[in-house]
Amino acid sequence: MQIGYINISIMFVQILESVQTPAPLDFKTFDTPATINLRPPPVDRNKSFDDDEFTKKPIVVKKTITAPLNVTSYSIADLQMATGSFSIDNLLGEGSFGRVYRAQFDDGKVLAVKKLDSSVLPSELSEEFTEIVSSISQLHHPNVTELVGYCSEHGQHLLVYEFHKNGSLHDFLHLSDEYNKPLTWNSRVKIALGTARALEYLHEVCSPSIIHKNIKSTNILLDVELNPHLSDAGLASSIPNADQALDHNAGSGYSAPEVAMSGQYTLKSDVYGFGVVMLELLSGRKAFDNSKPRSEQSLVRWATPQLHDIDALSKMVDPELKGLYPVKSLSRFADVIALCVQPEPEFRPPMSEVVQALVRLVQRANMSRRTVGNDQGSSHGGGNADAQEDLS
Numbered sequence: 001m002q003i004g005y006i007n008i009s010i011m012f013v014q015i016l017e018s019v020q021t022p023a024p025l026d027f028k029t030f031d032t033p034a035t036i037n038l039r040p041p042p043v044d045r046n047k048s049f050d051d052d053e054f055t056k057k058p059i060v061v062k063k064t065i066t067a068p069l070n071v072t073s074y075s076i077a078d079l080q081m082a083t084g085s086f087s088i089d090n091l092l093g094e095g096s097f098g099r100v101y102r103a104q105f106d107d108g109k110v111l112a113v114k115k116l117d118s119s120v121l122p123s124e125l126s127e128e129f130t131e132i133v134s135s136i137s138q139l140h141h142p143n144v145t146e147l148v149g150y151c152s153e154h155g156q157h158l159l160v161y162e163f164h165k166n167g168s169l170h171d172f173l174h175l176s177d178e179y180n181k182p183l184t185w186n187s188r189v190k191i192a193l194g195t196a197r198a199l200e201y202l203h204e205v206c207s208p209s210i211i212h213k214n215i216k217s218t219n220i221l222l223d224v225e226l227n228p229h230l231s232d233a234g235l236a237s238s239i240p241n242a243d244q245a246l247d248h249n250a251g252s253g254y255s256a257p258e259v260a261m262s263g264q265y266t267l268k269s270d271v272y273g274f275g276v277v278m279l280e281l282l283s284g285r286k287a288f289d290n291s292k293p294r295s296e297q298s299l300v301r302w303a304t305p306q307l308h309d310i311d312a313l314s315k316m317v318d319p320e321l322k323g324l325y326p327v328k329s330l331s332r333f334a335d336v337i338a339l340c341v342q343p344e345p346e347f348r349p350p351m352s353e354v355v356q357a358l359v360r361l362v363q364r365a366n367m368s369r370r371t372v373g374n375d376q377g378s379s380h381g382g383g384n385a386d387a388q389e390d391l392s
């Protein structure tokens, strides 16, 4: 009887210890970035009840590997109210993983709700969803869209993010209307630098490092001050079958050549996608545009031979800028692009180097502004595109 009591006590202490020792991801700097999977090792569902390890810790096995959820849990009813029953009027867009809705709550707060498609995450995978939420909720960076909540009810899985009023960089660049003025050169540099910092954080600060896998201008959201926020961070690397859902990206113009060949995503394929976004910022063109003549449809193929030729560059630059850009800044920006979109992944720079190059570009622009007084001397079109903003 007493032995039984001691055994039960030991088991109880074991369970308590396991529950009290969650394994949160740490975000220390690391030396050798590895290809990562944010998810903990999969649980072997074929293990029998006789299995030694299984019988010793039957309840707490998953608890020890999933960090606590520190985001709000919403009910479906809450989200239905806030999105007008997921009405078309509140639909912000639809992507690889599901639809995104604008949600306005009773207290006036506005958030974005991503309803994951059941084909992406079947209803029975609720435990996997908890792990996904747990992983993504640990990402905190000023240029990464923050996960603020989730909902897992009736087999539905929804992610609730902060809402960015100015929508995506893609829409801002390519669907500009009377409300969206063309982006100034400085705003473009600011967006590139912020996005580079977000990727540097995922690649080189998070441990294990996170491959975004889906860098493109629709995943860069802009706030009211046009600061960029990278969306979907940690999503593709934690959803079990994400790579299949991302297959349609093959012809989108953002996919690195080696991804198109082998389907293998790496940190360097993210760097390539980032280079394509920079090209979009420079040229105002889409990554792939089938309304253009064949030789100009792929932005990378069309633009890369011209990146080191200043005359060609000035023809390639977004006409919406109306010549208002400092020529040196443009050519340094083009140099960074050329490094990022190299066909050989091993020659592409790590994101920390991209950040440093863009910081130097901004610092030089700020210095020359201080010494010259304004940009007129160096602006291609004689305008003063950048005098009003400090990017550093």
Ligand SMILES: Nc1ncnc2c1ncn2[C@@H]1O[C@H](COP(=O)(O)OP(=O)(O)OP(=O)(O)O)[C@@H](O)[C@H]1O
Binding pocket: 092, 093, 094, 095, 096, 097, 098, 099, 100, 112, 114, 145, 161, 162, 163, 164, 165, 167, 168, 171, 214, 218, 219, 221, 231, 232
């Ligand atoms: N947090 C948000 N705030 C404001 N708008 C958002 C937010 N998240 C997404 N959107 C809008 O919803 C659209 C769809 O987003 P989503 O990420 O689902 O798809 P996508 O970026 O077009 O494609 P993919 O799923 O391949 O990334 C975005 O282009 C953007 O306009």
